[in-house]
Amino acid sequence: LVELKQVTKDYRMGEISVQALKDIEIDIDKQSFVSFVGPSGSGKTTLLNLIGCLDKPSSGEVFVNGTAVNTLSNKEAAQFRGQYLGFIFQNFNLLPVLTTYENVEYPLIMVQNIKANERKKRIMHYLDAVGIADQKDKYPSQLSGGQKQRVAVARALVTDPKLVLADEPTANLDHDSAFKIIELMRQMKRDFKTAFIFSTHDPKIVKEAEIIYTLEDGKIVGKKIGAS
Amino acid sequence: LVELKQVTKDYRMGEISVQALKDIEIDIDKQSFVSFVGPSGSGKTTLLNLIGCLDKPSSGEVFVNGTAVNTLSNKEAAQFRGQYLGFIFQNFNLLPVLTTYENVEYPLIMVQNIKANERKKRIMHYLDAVGIADQKDKYPSQLSGGQKQRVAVARALVTDPKLVLADEPTANLDHDSAFKIIELMRQMKRDFKTAFIFSTHDPKIVKEAEIIYTLEDGKIVGKKIGAS
Numbered sequence A, B: 001l002v003e004l005k006q007v008t009k010d011y012r013m014g015e016i017s018v019q020a021l022k023d024i025e026i027d028i029d030k031q032s033f034v035s036f037v038g039p040s041g042s043g044k045t046t047l048l049n050l051i052g053c054l055d056k057p058s059s060g061e062v063f064v065n066g067t068a069v070n071t072l073s074n075k076e077a078a079q080f081r082g083q084y085l086g087f088i089f090q091n092f093n094l095l096p097v098l099t100t101y102e103n104v105e106y107p108l109i110m111v112q113n114i115k116a117n118e119r120k121k122r123i124m125h126y127l128d129a130v131g132i133a134d135q136k137d138k139y140p141s142q143l144s145g146g147q148k149q150r151v152a153v154a155r156a157l158v159t160d161p162k163l164v165l166a167d168e169p170t171a172n173l174d175h176d177s178a179f180k181i182i183e184l185m186r187q188m189k190r191d192f193k194t195a196f197i198f199s200t201h202d203p204k205i206v207k208e209a210e211i212i213y214t215l216e217d218g219k220i221v222g223k224k225i226g227a228s
């Protein structure tokens, strides 16, 4: 499903080069709940961005669903993302000029040509599942931090993607709201075989993982089978 | 130190009025670690904004350090904040055109007229204490989520404020980074008698609290003495 071979990622800052990822080797085959953990700054978001086709490695190859995504043009990457992926951003990235409902509707219109009544059914299903149906007409600036986070979650899931990249999806949520999200993801894994790759500091999510990769300073320093 | 009397906060949305806070009564006297907990959307950020003079109640009074802050003009509120308060925002609110060092330096220049070498000592002290001294020349767009959060923490503390409002200050942090922050705050309470009011979902922070207020749907539904 996801494969990384000899992947590195450097950021150039004037004369200096920051090595955000060093010599990454990953092979995610049939596991559908994979979690990356590690200290702040260890490279989790950078790694998710490479798998999610939002960025390219400095060297090495990234395969998703058989496609060498590091070779795609920007246009092809956007198309690939729209078709197969869902991305929950660490800072949400909601469109400020769209309401909750419109933000979640956006990927359905942009990429998937779904009829209006079918769209509405789907959007309301996911808004209900994450507990923010009553916020559907508000703009992001009128939402609490955890409400924005849940809009980001609903938007990533509404297209029923093959693979969801979730960057700290519960960071701003209380216990109960977090469990709603986890339950929704469990249900999608069961019913649609959706695969999830998390970057997280939340032990509630790590507990669900089948495989846990530990990152430190841009390197993978550990890989273990989850308790679930 | 902080007193709220019959405070309400409504947000008007066209014809509808959202009651974000209803009939809030709070008296925080000598406790220096107070935590607000409650579900996403229950009103924690709204409450912190009122105490931190960033917003005004729809009715009722808010007293901080004896001053009726709900009666201050915008200019007076800004001055009051600069003199007594530190605020850690849920979404960080870093200035994108300033580096880490400059973001933390900002309140020292704007409000407190501290000499250059004394400023440098202080800034480096707090950057070290939260673990991001090596990120001092980067811009916010070049930082990880948890690094941005720690810049926000350092900036709020660098002026040695009387009262710190911390809105989910550890949401994006791993265990060890979160404990660095908690330890720094404990030390400031001990050495400077700094008072802290948290809004948080993090049990590590709630464990430190002397008083825990529970919010639900804009109301205070519980108040208990902390375990510490």
Ligand SMILES: Nc1ncnc2c1ncn2[C@@H]1O[C@H](COP(=O)(O)OP(=O)(O)OP(=O)(O)O)[C@@H](O)[C@H]1O
Pocket: A135, A141, A142, A143, A144, A145, A146, A147, A172, A174, B011, B012, B013, B018, B019, B020, B038, B039, B040, B041, B042, B043, B044, B045, B046, B047, B090, B199
């Ligand atoms: N400008 C606004 N207009 C309308 N409603 C608002 C506005 N700002 C906040 N609200 C609503 O007020 C309620 C309380 O918001 P608040 O941000 O205080 O919650 P919170 O407890 O901090 O939540 P979280 O844990 O998710 O950060 C929410 O239901 C939110 O949607």
Ligand SMILES: Nc1ncnc2c1ncn2[C@@H]1O[C@H](COP(=O)(O)OP(=O)(O)OP(=O)(O)O)[C@@H](O)[C@H]1O
Pocket: A011, A012, A013, A018, A019, A020, A038, A039, A040, A041, A042, A043, A044, A045, A046, A047, A090, A199, B135, B141, B142, B143, B144, B145, B146, B147, B172, B174
């Ligand atoms: N555009 C950039 N330029 C320079 N350095 C960068 C850039 N983007 C990220 N970095 C650095 O790369 C490292 C890894 O960042 P990344 O965002 O992947 O960390 P993370 O594991 O997601 O951290 P967190 O848990 O805090 O979110 C960090 O040290 C960060 O400062």
Ligand SMILES: [Mg+2]
Pocket: A044, A045, A046, A090, A167, A199, B144, B145, B146
């Ligand atoms: Mg990150």
Ligand SMILES: [Mg+2]
Pocket: A144, A145, A146, B044, B045, B046, B090, B167, B199
């Ligand atoms: Mg909040």
